[in-house]
Amino acid sequence: MQPATVIKKFRSGDTYWYVKREGATVSERRWVGMYPGVGTDKTYATPEIAHEHWKQLVAKYEAPAAKRAGKPAVPALIRAPKTKRSRPLGSSELARLAQRWGNGHPWRSTEFATVERTFAKSRLRLPAAFRAFASLVGATDDDDLRMLSPREMVRDTKKLVRVPRSTSWETEDGTEVRIHTDHLVAFAAAGPEERWCFCVDAPGEPTVYLHHQDEPRARVRDGKGDLGWISAKIAKPDFADFASWLRAQRPTRTPR
Numbered sequence: 001m002q003p004a005t006v007i008k009k010f011r012s013g014d015t016y017w018y019v020k021r022e023g024a025t026v027s028e029r030r031w032v033g034m035y036p037g038v039g040t041d042k043t044y045a046t047p048e049i050a051h052e053h054w055k056q057l058v059a060k061y062e063a064p065a066a067k068r069a070g071k072p073a074v075p076a077l078i079r080a081p082k083t084k085r086s087r088p089l090g091s092s093e094l095a096r097l098a099q100r101w102g103n104g105h106p107w108r109s110t111e112f113a114t115v116e117r118t119f120a121k122s123r124l125r126l127p128a129a130f131r132a133f134a135s136l137v138g139a140t141d142d143d144d145l146r147m148l149s150p151r152e153m154v155r156d157t158k159k160l161v162r163v164p165r166s167t168s169w170e171t172e173d174g175t176e177v178r179i180h181t182d183h184l185v186a187f188a189a190a191g192p193e194e195r196w197c198f199c200v201d202a203p204g205e206p207t208v209y210l211h212h213q214d215e216p217r218a219r220v221r222d223g224k225g226d227l228g229w230i231s232a233k234i235a236k237p238d239f240a241d242f243a244s245w246l247r248a249q250r251p252t253r254t255p256r
Contacts, residue, residue, distance in 0.1 A: 078229040080199075083207060083240035086247070089129045098136045101251050104147060106138035107131075111150040118154050122200050124185050129243040130198075142251050146189040156186040156195055161211055169218060171230055179218035179230060184211055187242075196245065199237060207237035208245045 089097075112131055116124055126134075139149035148156060161184050169179045185206075186195040193213055198206035201219070209217040217234055220227040229235035239245040 078232055078235050080201060080207070080229060080235040080237060083237055085205065085241050086244035089132065089243045089246070094129075094132055094136065097246055098133065100249070101137045101140050101142075101147070104137040104140040105149060106136060107134040107150060109135075115150050115153055119157070119185050119200075122182055122185060124198065124200050124206070127198075127205050127242045129241070129246065130187065133242075133246060140251070144191060145249060145251050148187055148189060152189075153186055156189070157184070157197075160193070160213060161186050161195055161197060163216060163218065165221075169216075169230060177220045177227075177230065178222065179216065180221045180226070181211070181216055181218050183219060184209065184217060186211070198242070205241050208239040208242060210238050 112126055112134075116126060134147070138147065139152065140147045161181055163179060163181050165178075165180070167179055168176050170176050183199050183201040184197040185200065186197050188196040190196055190210060195211050197209050197211050197217070199209050199217070200206050211217045215234075219229050239248065
């Protein structure tokens with residue numbers, strides 16, 4: 001008897017229902033429906049009957065329990081992809097990159113601790129590359145690409161990056177969820193409404209995301225806490241770390 005071959009394939013969302021033919025001849029033909037995750041493997045007279053049973057299984061097993069209880073459904077947990085860290089910044093490379101920015105307003109040593117203490121709930125630890133750069137150049141005045149001062153980091157994070165706790169968002173599949181941006185801390189401005197942010201959603205050195213109020217790099221929140229990113233596209237960082245971000249930037253004019 002030849003192996004089963006796929007005759008028809010139906011789809012609902014990301015779930016596939018396969019209708020297969022078993023046997024080498026027409027007289028031996030049978031229709032078998034296989035529903036992933038349910039463990040059923042029954043024989044049907046026709047693919048139409050198999051499909052009808054498939055729809056019943058979808059209604060029974062795919063509907064989230066929260067939705068059946070009349071509560072808003074939440075998307076599956078989406079994690080940020082793993083990123084490969086760039087090579088560390090050496091002193092000579094750091095000095096060369098700093099020349100692109102001109103003379104800014106270098107941070108004082110006490111300001112690093114002040115910023116980390118302000119965002120202690122976010123578990124922010126300023127990267128070593130950022131500390132070294134801020135000690136040399138610090139805050140700048142470029143119109144299109146500007147490093148923030150410690151005070152601006154706090155102000156812009158609270159006013160432009162963090163969203164109110166009651167903020168809701170519609171996901172790609174139409175589900176309405178509550179979101180938050182507590183994992184983001186702004187460190188540079190990219191125009192009036194966009195901010196480059198450190199992301200502290202995982203242990204280790206922060207990744208870097210470009211955040212805009214109209215397209216927040218947000219995560220989902222419910223009564224039990226954080227439930228992951230709102231989409232895989234939003235979860236992908238723009239840069240693996242501050243060093244790779246700094247190497248890619250081209251300030252458009254010399255700061256004052």
